[in-house]
Amino acid sequence: MLKKTFALSAKGARDVFWAIILTALHNLSVMLPTVLLLMLVAEMLGRFLGTQARDLSLLFYWSTALLLLLVIYWVYRFTYRKTYVSAYEESANTRITLAEQIRKLPLSYFGSKDLSDLTSTLMDDTATVEHTLATSVAELFGGIISSAVILLTLFFFDWRMGLALFICLPVSMLILLLSRRLSSSSNWKNRRAKLSVSEGLQEYLENMKVVQSSPQKETYRLGLEDRIRKVVRTSMIYELVMGVFISGAYNTLRVGLGLVIVTGSYLIIHGEISLITYLLFLFVAARVYDPFTTLFFKMGEFFYSLVSASRIREVCDFPVQQGEPEVRLDTYDITFEHVSFAYNEENVINDVSFTARQGEITALVGPSGCGKSTLSKLAARFWDVNCGRILIGGRDIGSIEPETLLSYVSIVFQDVVLFNDTIYNNIKIGKKDATRAEIMAAARTARCEEFIQKLPQGYDTVIGENGKTLSGGERQRLSIARALLKNAPIILLDEATASLDPENETLIQEAIGKLIKDKTVLIIAHRLRSVENCDQIIVLREGRIAETGRHRELMDLNGLYRHLVELQRASAAWEVGAVRQV
Numbered sequence: 001m002l003k004k005t006f007a008l009s010a011k012g013a014r015d016v017f018w019a020i021i022l023t024a025l026h027n028l029s030v031m032l033p034t035v036l037l038l039m040l041v042a043e044m045l046g047r048f049l050g051t052q053a054r055d056l057s058l059l060f061y062w063s064t065a066l067l068l069l070l071v072i073y074w075v076y077r078f079t080y081r082k083t084y085v086s087a088y089e090e091s092a093n094t095r096i097t098l099a100e101q102i103r104k105l106p107l108s109y110f111g112s113k114d115l116s117d118l119t120s121t122l123m124d125d126t127a128t129v130e131h132t133l134a135t136s137v138a139e140l141f142g143g144i145i146s147s148a149v150i151l152l153t154l155f156f157f158d159w160r161m162g163l164a165l166f167i168c169l170p171v172s173m174l175i176l177l178l179s180r181r182l183s184s185s186s187n188w189k190n191r192r193a194k195l196s197v198s199e200g201l202q203e204y205l206e207n208m209k210v211v212q213s214s215p216q217k218e219t220y221r222l223g224l225e226d227r228i229r230k231v232v233r234t235s236m237i238y239e240l241v242m243g244v245f246i247s248g249a250y251n252t253l254r255v256g257l258g259l260v261i262v263t264g265s266y267l268i269i270h271g272e273i274s275l276i277t278y279l280l281f282l283f284v285a286a287r288v289y290d291p292f293t294t295l296f297f298k299m300g301e302f303f304y305s306l307v308s309a310s311r312i313r314e315v316c317d318f319p320v321q322q323g324e325p326e327v328r329l330d331t332y333d334i335t336f337e338h339v340s341f342a343y344n345e346e347n348v349i350n351d352v353s354f355t356a357r358q359g360e361i362t363a364l365v366g367p368s369g370c371g372k373s374t375l376s377k378l379a380a381r382f383w384d385v386n387c388g389r390i391l392i393g394g395r396d397i398g399s400i401e402p403e404t405l406l407s408y409v410s411i412v413f414q415d416v417v418l419f420n421d422t423i424y425n426n427i428k429i430g431k432k433d434a435t436r437a438e439i440m441a442a443a444r445t446a447r448c449e450e451f452i453q454k455l456p457q458g459y460d461t462v463i464g465e466n467g468k469t470l471s472g473g474e475r476q477r478l479s480i481a482r483a484l485l486k487n488a489p490i491i492l493l494d495e496a497t498a499s500l501d502p503e504n505e506t507l508i509q510e511a512i513g514k515l516i517k518d519k520t521v522l523i524i525a526h527r528l529r530s531v532e533n534c535d536q537i538i539v540l541r542e543g544r545i546a547e548t549g550r551h552r553e554l555m556d557l558n559g560l561y562r563h564l565v566e567l568q569r570a571s572a573a574w575e576v577g578a579v580r581q582v
């Protein structure tokens with residue numbers, strides 16, 4: 001149950017189990033000095049009342065007390081290890097498991113989740129669960145076990161006093177359980193408000209330049225301020241609800257002490273219990289509630305961490321894309337068979353069928369939003385198709401593990417992803433065992449050398465977050481170098497030359513020309529001039545194939561393709577100065 005509730009690993013669940021047992025033992029062991037003290041008091045009273053010999057040997061008490069101290073020390077040592085150290089280890093494991101799981105999640109998952117939401121699960125939720133595991137879980141369950149043992153023992157001494165002592169415990173527990181039910185919605189509201197602030201702050205920082213130059217910046221700032229104030233409001237409501245219940249539970253528990261005094265006094269007056277039994281219950285009553293009172297004040301945190309744990313579970317339980325890892329592909333035709341696909345409800349790809357053949361260049365063209373990038377991403381299994389299938393070398397890619405599939409694919413997309421690392425390592429991602437000579441050769445072919453040589457540490461220059469110290473063209477050339485190094489049999493190019501000046505564009509096209517020999521190339525290019533020599537051009541309109549053929553054939557068809565080509569020619573003749581003449 002704990003494993004599921006807190007999304008623990010098998011080892012984590014075992015550690016928590018032992019932490020609970022050890023905490024119970026620790027609670028019991030700290031009760032033993034009380035028992036020893038009572039024995040001493042009983043003996044002293046006996047001597048005082050003359051019922052025992054006058055000589056009092058303290059040796060037994062000293063040696064037992066020493067032994068008890070040692071027992072308490074050792075139990076505490078193990079308890080500490082099992083609770084705190086294990087909690088930190090477990091949260092590190094959870095983060096690694098989450099990172100691994102996130103790596104395997106289909107892109108559709110990221111479409112429905114904000115990045116700051118996932119970061120918050122990775123960092124904040126795991127930290128919250130870690131804190132609860134370290135400070136509350138063992139205390140709560142260990143406290144329940146030790147109290148049950150003490151209860152049984154005390155019932156053995158006197159069931160009426162035992163009842164007086166413990167009658168309030170289940171009542172206060174019930175109050176706490178009720179508080180969980182009633183605080184749950186304010187807890188979730190509070191969590192959502194916090195997420196909305198982190199999303200807003202992330203957006204604010206990312207779009208700082210736009211915000212600063214916008215006349216709406218005051219509105220934007222006020223919106224953010226509003227979100228932050230909402231966190232204060234929801235936190236206060238949550239704390240208020242929890243505060244009322246926790247103090248209710250705490251005071252109910254405290255009534256138990258009063259009940260022991262009243263019941264004990266009554267029974268002593270009627271001669272039904274001895275003074276020692278009365279004292280025993282008083283001592284125990286003063287101590288037995290300790291774990292619970294500490295715990296009650298942590299209950300708000302405890303329930304809060306259950307929300308965190310359920311958010312972790314949600315990521316961990318999300319189905320990952322399945323497929324065989326050990327697949328060997330020998331031929332690389334990409335075949336789309338009646339493929340339809342929707343990001344949400346409405347299809348953006350409708351019944352598309354074509355084959356991009358090995359050794360040929362297949363171009364996807366069409367107006368903006370017609371589904372070119374989507375088709376290209378479906379071929380790399382970033383998403384799974386809703387209808388139909390995509391085959392590579394005759395094999396349905398739905399049966400190949402995404403990582404295995406991607407080892408056959410080089411991708412150069414518009415949105416280049418670079419790491420805050422050296423130029424060298426950014427290219428090396430294409431092939432993990434590449435030599436320096438191979439990396440430099442790829443950089444040379446992708447025309448990266450001239451700008452790399454101008455950098456202070458050449459290949460060893462760190463390029464900042466997502467390569468922010470480089471120009472758009474330089475970033476794109478780096479990603480082409482990466483693809484060249486990988487030398488995969490399938491190449492997906494999305495506007496690969498979008499950020500290059502005409503001189504570099506020609507050079508890159510030559511490099512790509514060398515790279516694509518005998519490979520399957522699926523290219524998306526908005527500038528139709530660059531696809532004139534392609535072996536096959538697929539013209540898309542609103543997610544459907546409108547025309548297919550080579551450039552000449554499509555021009556002769558006098559359809560959408562020709563229309564797009566003419567539009568582009570007209571826009572190429574457009575000049576900034578022309579605006580003034582209008």
Ligand SMILES: Nc1ncnc2c1ncn2[C@@H]1O[C@H](COP(=O)(O)OP(=O)(O)OP(=O)(O)O)[C@@H](O)[C@H]1O
Binds near residue numbers: 343344348366373374
């Ligand atoms: N992650 C997404 N979630 C929801 N809808 C999306 C997503 N990505 C794209 N779309 C929608 O799918 C449709 C096709 O988008 P796609 O990016 O494939 O078009 P495109 O032809 O490549 O466009 P462009 O030429 O402007 O890059 C568009 O209507 C777009 O709004």
